[in-house]
Amino acid sequence: xxxxxxxxxxxxxxxxxxxxxxxxxxxxxxxxxxxxxxxxxxxxxxxxxxxxxxxxxxxxxxxxxxxxxxxxxxxxxxxxxxxxxxxxxxxxxxxxxxxxxxxxxxxxxxxxxxxxxxxxxxxxxxxxxxxxxxxxxxxxxxxxxxxxxxxxxxxxxxxxxxxxxxxxxxxxxxxxxxxxxxxxxxxxxxxxxxxxxxxxxxxxxxxxxxx
Numbered sequence: 001x002x003x004x005x006x007x008x009x010x011x012x013x014x015x016x017x018x019x020x021x022x023x024x025x026x027x028x029x030x031x032x033x034x035x036x037x038x039x040x041x042x043x044x045x046x047x048x049x050x051x052x053x054x055x056x057x058x059x060x061x062x063x064x065x066x067x068x069x070x071x072x073x074x075x076x077x078x079x080x081x082x083x084x085x086x087x088x089x090x091x092x093x094x095x096x097x098x099x100x101x102x103x104x105x106x107x108x109x110x111x112x113x114x115x116x117x118x119x120x121x122x123x124x125x126x127x128x129x130x131x132x133x134x135x136x137x138x139x140x141x142x143x144x145x146x147x148x149x150x151x152x153x154x155x156x157x158x159x160x161x162x163x164x165x166x167x168x169x170x171x172x173x174x175x176x177x178x179x180x181x182x183x184x185x186x187x188x189x190x191x192x193x194x195x196x197x198x199x200x201x202x203x204x205x206x207x208x209x210x211x
Contacts, residue, residue: 005046006058009065013039016073034077042068055201057194060098067095081155088155092164093171095138096131100175101191103130105198108179113199113206120183128176135168 003010016039023032042065049056071091074080080087104127111118139161142153154160178191186192199206 004058006062009042009058009062012065012069013042016042016069019073031077034072038068038072041072054205055198057197057201059190059194060198063094063098067091067098071095076151076153088160088164089167092135092167096135096168096171097175097178097191099131099134100127100172101178101194103127104176104179104182105195106130108199109205111208113209115183115209117208118183120180123183124176124180127179128172131172131175132165132168135165135172139164 005013016035020032020035020039023029023035045056045061045064070080070087075087075091104123107123107126108115108118111123139154142161145151145153175191179195182192182195199209203209
């Protein structure tokens, strides 16, 4: 599992493990917990994919690892949310794009890969709603962490939450539009390539797919 991942993914996992070990040696339990939680969450898609017998492109795992590491570890421990003004925008926008793509793939699987039976607008709309729902759940998670553990993930409270949701809307639109373009056989950089790679790696889930 470890060797099959991209070099960037393995480097991030290794750094998180080293930081957790260092924090434990210094008995800084809160930092160790954040590092180990980040490591576990970034590795979760790999185990879920193996359990579901799904082949996930390495680029997707790398992107997930960077997002989780950038949000929980770099954002909170290294305080990049306060040091870099656009960090929060990049994290929420990037994740929304990714979840928009995931939402598209999930609906496309329901059609078993029949791109002619799948209504592009309907599929794109579901992908948009899926990504936005995940963004809203993340805001609930931030609120819960602040209330239970006394963190400051919401920063300025309502203003931060609404700003994050607006960024999520923009990212979700991009992700949904990418899926729409793919169904229309248009190419948008490497994002439509991710959809193609996922479909090609999992032919049993897309039995009616025709190029």
